[in-house]
Amino acid sequence: MKKFHILTIFPEFFEGFANTGIVSKAVKKGLVYLNTVNLRDYTTDKHRTVDDVVYGGGPGMLLKPEPIFRAYEEISKEKKPYVLITEPWGRRFDQKFAQELSEKDEIMIICGRYEGVDERVKAIVDQEVSIGDFVLSGGEPAALVIMDAVIRLIPGVVGDEDSLRVDSFSDGLVGYPNYTRPPVFNGMEVPQILRSGNHKLIELWRRWKQIENTYKKRPDLLKKADLSEKDKKILHYIKKGKKFEDFISDNKV
Numbered sequence: 001m002k003k004f005h006i007l008t009i010f011p012e013f014f015e016g017f018a019n020t021g022i023v024s025k026a027v028k029k030g031l032v033y034l035n036t037v038n039l040r041d042y043t044t045d046k047h048r049t050v051d052d053v054v055y056g057g058g059p060g061m062l063l064k065p066e067p068i069f070r071a072y073e074e075i076s077k078e079k080k081p082y083v084l085i086t087e088p089w090g091r092r093f094d095q096k097f098a099q100e101l102s103e104k105d106e107i108m109i110i111c112g113r114y115e116g117v118d119e120r121v122k123a124i125v126d127q128e129v130s131i132g133d134f135v136l137s138g139g140e141p142a143a144l145v146i147m148d149a150v151i152r153l154i155p156g157v158v159g160d161e162d163s164l165r166v167d168s169f170s171d172g173l174v175g176y177p178n179y180t181r182p183p184v185f186n187g188m189e190v191p192q193i194l195r196s197g198n199h200k201l202i203e204l205w206r207r208w209k210q211i212e213n214t215y216k217k218r219p220d221l222l223k224k225a226d227l228s229e230k231d232k233k234i235l236h237y238i239k240k241g242k243k244f245e246d247f248i249s250d251n252k253v
């Protein structure tokens with residue numbers, strides 16, 4: 001079972017998340033344990049203070065270090081977790097990072113608020129993590145994004161594991177387009193190949209679309225993608241502006 005310990009001043013933020021869809025199922029199956037830790041429970045003063053003013057002046061408040069250390073120490077008594085802190089300048093979260101995290105048994109995520117967190121907290125942090133170059137009002141939405149991406153990689157969580165294999169980014173490319181019924185909607189038709197029942201051809205078409213979409217929408221990904229000789233040939237055709245049909249007839253598929 002994978003455990004997440006989320007240190008936050010807003011534990012209620014995670015209620016909808018824990019009770020919805022795949023995550024809720026994973027929790028019920030005992031594959032995931034979400035431990036939302038209210039930092040106020042680790043304060044010692046009567047006002048349960050979690051924040052304080054910034055040394056040296058400047059606007060806003062900071063999360064105090066003591067409640068965070070106390071919560072960490074209690075969690076670590078059982079097992080030392082891998083510790084993340086949400087920071088706008090942290091390591092950019094992506095599918096590779098999610099895969100790495102899916103291999104850790106226990107992950108603790110410290111959610112910053114206000115102007116952030118007292119720097120001394122970094123003494124217990126293994127990795128700072130960011131979900132993008134923008135500023136959120138707190139680390140909670142980032143923690144939620146991270147947990148969602150990691151949880152669906154845990155074996156047994158997503159019903160059909162093939163769907164993980166074909167996900168975007170799993171092989172460095174974006175996904176291929178999908179259609180469901182009806183076959184014609186508002187004059188727009190589902191591509192004939194997908195209704196042909198020719199599985200080899202469908203597989204080739206999907207690969208073509210993945211490479212085409214990556215080339216058109218995320219060319220930056222192509223540099224690092226794991227392309228076979230056949231993929232490279234497809235890319236060559238796409239770059240020359242040729243059609244899937246040309247590829248098929250030229251290569252006698």
Ligand code: SAH
Binds near residue numbers: 111112132137
């Ligand atoms: N003063 C900070 C911004 C604080 S925002 C600065 O100069 O950058 C408050 C908290 O929200 C942060 O401590 C962090 O925990 C979280 N946060 C904001 N943007 C984030 C992002 N892009 N990714 C992850 N966490 C973020």
